[in-house]
Amino acid sequence: MSMNWKRRGLLKGAGAVFGAGLLPLGEPFTLGERPHTASSSPQVIHLSLNENPYGPSPYVAEAIRAEFSRLYRYADKQAAQQLAEQVAHYEQVPMEQVVLGDILDALGLYLGTKGGPGGEFIYSSPGYLALIDAAARVGGVGVPVPLNNRYQNDLPALLAKVNGKTRAMYLINPHLPTGTLSDDAEFKRFLVEAAQHTLPIVDEAYLEYTADFASRSAVSLVRKGANVMVFRTFDKIHGLAGLPMGYVLAPAPIADALRHQGIGDAMSLERLNVAAASAALRDPGQIEKTRKAVDRERALWFSMLRELKLEYTEGAGNFVFFHTGMRHTKFAALMRAQGVDIGRAFQPYNEWARITIGLPPENRQAQAAVRNVLETV
Numbered sequence: 593m594s595m596n597w598k599r600r601g602l603l604k605g606a607g608a609v610f611g612a613g614l615l616p617l618g619e620p621f622t623l624g625e626r627p628h629t630a631s632s633s634p635q636v637i638h639l640s641l642n643e644n645p646y647g648p649s650p651y652v653a654e655a656i657r658a659e660f661s662r663l664y665r666y667a668d669k670q671a672a673q674q675l676a677e678q679v680a681h682y683e684q685v686p687m688e689q690v691v692l693g694d695i696l697d698a699l700g701l702y703l704g705t706k707g708g709p710g711g712e713f714i715y716s717s718p719g720y721l722a723l724i725d726a727a728a729r730v731g732g733v734g735v736p737v738p739l740n741n742r743y744q745n746d747l748p749a750l751l752a753k754v755n756g757k758t759r760a761m762y763l764i765n766p767h768l769p770t771g772t773l774s775d776d777a778e779f780k781r782f783l784v785e786a787a788q789h790t791l792p793i794v795d796e797a798y799l800e801y802t803a804d805f806a807s808r809s810a811v812s813l814v815r816k817g818a819n820v821m822v823f824r825t826f827d828k829i830h831g832l833a834g835l836p837m838g839y840v841l842a843p844a845p846i847a848d849a850l851r852h853q854g855i856g857d858a859m860s861l862e863r864l865n866v867a868a869a870s871a872a873l874r875d876p877g878q879i880e881k882t883r884k885a886v887d888r889e890r891a892l893w894f895s896m897l898r899e900l901k902l903e904y905t906e907g908a909g910n911f912v913f914f915h916t917g918m919r920h921t922k923f924a925a926l927m928r929a930q931g932v933d934i935g936r937a938f939q940p941y942n943e944w945a946r947i948t949i950g951l952p953p954e955n956r957q958a959q960a961a962v963r964n965v966l967e968t969v
Contacts, residue, residue, distance in 0.1 A: 638933045639948040639958055641833070642768075642798075642911050646882045646951070648831035648868065649875035655867040667866065672858035675870045679839050682873060683811050691847050691856040692866075694838040696823060698855045699793070700726025703760050711759030714790075716745045718938035720768045723793065732759065743770040743905045743913075747782040754789045761786055764795040765810075769938045769946040771798070771907020776808050783810055787819040791846075794822050798909035800829045801883055814841045821846065828910065829879055830872040837861070837869040886910045889949045896959050900966065910949045911935070917943055918969060926969070930961035 662668075672692060680687040700723035704711060709731020713724050717736035724734045735753050740746040745763050754761070766773050774782075786792045794810040802808060813820045825838035842850070850856060872878070893912045897904045904914035916923045920937035923945055927934050935946035947958055 636928070636931050636933050637950060637954045637957060639950050639954065640933045640935045642828065642909065642935075642948045643833045644828055644831040644882060644910060645954065646831060646885060649872050649878040651871040651875050652832070652868045655871035656864055659864055659867050662863065665863065667858045667861050667863050669858040671863070671866050671870065672861050675866050675873075676839075678870060678873050683841055685811065685815055685841055686844070688844050689814065689841055689847050691840045691842060691850050692837070692861060693856045694825065694827070694836040695840065695850075695855055696722040696795070696838075697726040698853075699723055699823075699840065699850070700732070701730055702850060702853055702855065703727060703791070704730040704732035707759065710757060712753075712755070712757045713759055714750055714753045714761040716750065716763060716767065718769060718941065719762075719764055720795070720797075723762050723795075727759070733757075739767070739770065739772075742772065743767070744772045745774050745779075747774065747778065751782065751786055754786065758790040760791040760793055762793045762795065764797070766798045766802070766908040768798070768909070769911070769935065769941075769944075770905045770913050771909040771911060772905050773802065773808070773908045780810065780813060783813055783820055784818060787813075792820050793840075794820065796822055797825045797828050800824075800879060801886055801910055802908050803883065803887075811841055814843070817843070819843055826869045826872055829882055830869070831878075831882070832865075832868050832872060835862070835865045835868045837865045886949050889952060889955050892955065893947075893949065893959070896962070900963070911946055912949065913944060913946045915943055916945050916966070919943060920945060923965065926965040927958075927961050930957075930964055932958045932961045934958075 676687055676690045676692055679690045679692070683690070703713070704727030710733060711727070711731070712733045712735050713727050714735045714737060715721070715724050717738055721734070724732070728734055737746055737750050737753055740749070745765065745767060750761060750763070765779065783792050783794070796809060799805045799809060810820055810822050814822055821840055821842045823838060823840050825836070826832040827836050827838070840847075840850075854860065890907070890912065894904065897912070897914050902914050902916070904912060907913055920942055924934055935948065938944065938946065949955060950958065
């Protein structure tokens with residue numbers, strides 16, 4: 593079944609940035625600082641969506657300014673081609689295996705439609721369900737598998753769920769919301785086995801926060817020709833949540849089929865998003881600085897959680913996940929009263945909280961709020 597993917601409105605990603613371009617432009621802010629704007633709220637700090645508060649590379653601001661005189665134009669096919677080439681070089685795969693776009697929704701719709709309704713999609717629960725929810729809209733059936741007792745993807749249990757109806761398996765590594773990493777060798781052996789029976793899709797949105805992400809990435813299996821897909825995003829460590837862009841790395845036949853459906857077509861990619869992603873990818877130094885800054889702050893979070901004798905996961909992303917001993921709704925409300933907005937609840941972990949790692953002053957405020965909340969209940 594052929595599907596036409598409508599391009600999103602240009603102003604969805606560009607409006608806020610264009611407005612920011614009207615403000616005086618000074619020197620790029622350094623890592624750990626954030627420019628203050630009239631829209632910033634001094635009362636509440638938002639540590640709820642795993643955004644990267646350190647922001648993108650200074651190259652991104654330059655690239656966006658260069659595009660302002662061309663905002664009346666639709667997406668630039670040549671720029672999209674250049675970004676695909678950059679990604680292919682960065683990931684060391686042939687360009688035909690790269691499909692651009694923040695496309696988990698579109699991928700879920702495509703896989704859910706292919707073969708008709710009733711296809712099953714195995715996933716770890718709880719988790720990020722954009723792909724699963726999209727597949728469900730066209731008749732796909734989600735098959736949740738609980739995490740193991742280490743709050744990791746339960747690989748044997750996931751594999752046991754594969755059957756003739758299985759359309760795909762969707763896994764996040766590091767996991768969301770726990771931040772746990774699967775053992776590298778074990779995870780890759782699992783993917784090779786699963787790929788014999790279904791299509792494993794690995795979401796590595798947070799993997800670049802690990803120092804050894806290049807060797808850990810399942811992209812190594814894609815390079816070897818395995819029936820595995822890998823999704824990455826510029827929204828997290830690259831600091832482009834306001835100009836979303838991602839990509840999948842897939843076996844060539846699957847990548848060709850996705851492009852045939854219009855997924856990743858240049859006209860579906862906003863001009864500013866492409867320019868920003870391309871600029872971000874040219875600055876690996878910014879990624880390294882951000883990773884080290886988050887590592888330091890994560891260690892301070894873990895130290896406090898140990899001091900308070902709270903159970904927590906040894907997460908590898910830019911967030912912490914810990915047991916509070918009270919219902920999430922109550923804890924979140926008390927944290928909000930302290931000026932800290934935290935992540936949503938994840939069933940069945942009703943007494944756990946996920947808090948994004950922010951800038952150092954934000955983390956000190958959030959940590960003080962945790963102490964105050966727990967001392968007053």
